[in-house]
Amino acid sequence: MKMPSLIKSLMFLTPILLGLGPLTVMALPARDFDYPTVAPIDPRRFPPNPLGILTPDPLLPDPKKALSELEKDQLRSALDTLHQEGQQQFAQKKADGAFLTWFRELRLRQALGFREEIFALAKVGETAWQNNRTRDLRDITERLQAIQAQITPGPTAQTLDNSELNEYLALAYQVVRSPQLALSVYEPRLTKLRSDTASQNPIEIFKTLNAVGQIHLDWFRYGKAQRTYEDLRDLSRLAQDRTSEALYLIQLTYIAEQRRQPQDAIGPLQDLIQLYATQPEVQPALNLRLAQNYAATKDWPNAERIYQTTFNLSQSLSQNSYGSTALFELAELYKRTDRFKDAEQVYDYLVDSEQAVYNLHNAMKASDFLGQMRDRQQNFPGAIVAYEQAKSLAQRLALTPDQMQPLQTRLDNSRKKVTPSPATPSPATLP
Numbered sequence: 220m221k222m223p224s225l226i227k228s229l230m231f232l233t234p235i236l237l238g239l240g241p242l243t244v245m246a247l248p249a250r251d252f253d254y255p256t257v258a259p260i261d262p263r264r265f266p267p268n269p270l271g272i273l274t275p276d277p278l279l280p281d282p283k284k285a286l287s288e289l290e291k292d293q294l295r296s297a298l299d300t301l302h303q304e305g306q307q308q309f310a311q312k313k314a315d316g317a318f319l320t321w322f323r324e325l326r327l328r329q330a331l332g333f334r335e336e337i338f339a340l341a342k343v344g345e346t347a348w349q350n351n352r353t354r355d356l357r358d359i360t361e362r363l364q365a366i367q368a369q370i371t372p373g374p375t376a377q378t379l380d381n382s383e384l385n386e387y388l389a390l391a392y393q394v395v396r397s398p399q400l401a402l403s404v405y406e407p408r409l410t411k412l413r414s415d416t417a418s419q420n421p422i423e424i425f426k427t428l429n430a431v432g433q434i435h436l437d438w439f440r441y442g443k444a445q446r447t448y449e450d451l452r453d454l455s456r457l458a459q460d461r462t463s464e465a466l467y468l469i470q471l472t473y474i475a476e477q478r479r480q481p482q483d484a485i486g487p488l489q490d491l492i493q494l495y496a497t498q499p500e501v502q503p504a505l506n507l508r509l510a511q512n513y514a515a516t517k518d519w520p521n522a523e524r525i526y527q528t529t530f531n532l533s534q535s536l537s538q539n540s541y542g543s544t545a546l547f548e549l550a551e552l553y554k555r556t557d558r559f560k561d562a563e564q565v566y567d568y569l570v571d572s573e574q575a576v577y578n579l580h581n582a583m584k585a586s587d588f589l590g591q592m593r594d595r596q597q598n599f600p601g602a603i604v605a606y607e608q609a610k611s612l613a614q615r616l617a618l619t620p621d622q623m624q625p626l627q628t629r630l631d632n633s634r635k636k637v638t639p640s641p642a643t644p645s646p647a648t649l650p
Contacts, residue, residue, distance in 0.1 A: 274326070333384050348395055363391055421454065510529055519552060526545045543581055546568070590609060602629075
């Protein structure tokens with residue numbers, strides 16, 4: 220089976236890997252954010268949860284009566300109409316009335332079984348969360364917890380074939396922004412799947428781990444997300460599933476960068492480069508990201524080497540944007556390590572190469588930086604030549620005077636350094 224293009228995967232999961240912007244790793248401590256707290260259910264709360272009791276209703280006079288399939292269809296149709304009424308009220312800015320209507324619907328949905336009730340709770344819960352209706356959201360979350368208690372095996376719980384219901388329940392918890400409750404569904408399932416060695420289901424393990432990893436990622440719990448995706452990477456390698464392995468390596472790179480731990484991104488990127496060794500079209504993007512992470516760790520020799528590799532690869536593939544980005548960042552590396560002559564040579568090359576591909580903005584920037592490097596080495600005549608070229612390119616780009624002012628100031632300062640001020644006549648020579 221042909222693997223999908225890694226470029227598409229990169230674009231979908233983490234565009235940052237494609238070199239769309241320079242990597243910035245700030246010197247801040249990596250930390251995981253806390254999940255939103257979930258208040259325990261209080262059976263003595265007042266007023267009680269309006270979803271806790273199914274009372275007689277004109278649409279369901281006897282809530283304890285078992286319904287036939289025909290009666291369920293009739294009730295379902297009536298409840299769909301009731302939900303539409305709530306939507307109309309909400310559109311008319313009558314939010315309180317809309318939620319009263321929707322809560323009546325939710326109570327009656329209980330007669331149709333847990334599956335349909337969970338879907339309805341999630342739908343109304345999403346609207347409650349979007350509109351900061353904290354009390355309504357709490358009532359809906361508590362009802363979901365009550366359903367979970369009934370479908371979870373235990374000494375006082377009903378015994379149901381609940382794998383599908385648990386999946387819906389976990390998704391509903393995510394919709395109402397209760398990640399901890401969603402994990403309370405997934406994590407026991409994962410433990411059971413892993414412990415049942417006789418009938419271990421790798422597909423279900425993959426599926427559950429993916430769900431757990433995505434929850435951690437969505438809520439910025441990068442440490443736990445990293446451990447989960449490392450497990451997924453290892454499983455994909457055992458299964459020789461190269462496509463999945465690539466996606467998990469991309470996620471691990473993204474997580475490491477979000478945690479501001481570029482050293483943890485290096486290994487996954489090296490694995491990606493090796494995994495896609497036969498697809499040269501993605502190599503410049505991956506190598507550029509690897510060089511940026513090396514630079515972020517101040518591993519200057521490796522960063523320099525991979526920047527040069529990125530440039531060479533981009534040249535052979537005519538991927539000029541990656542090549543120019545690599546050279547600009549390589550020159551910046553040289554400046555940071557006081558190798559000003561090397562930085563000057565890179566900028567000198569970029570002035571011509573960027574004009575050759577009609578990227579006048581990059582050529583102007585390279586000319587300006589070239590002037591600054593020559594200034595720094597006290598080559599003021601050379602700096603003037605570079606600044607004047609940058610100014611000429613800026614005029615071709617129709618930059619405003621305000622945008623050109625810093626460049627003009629640098630040019631004027633360099634001219635002052637090579638043009639001696641007129642000598643002031645001595646008193647003896649005055650007429």
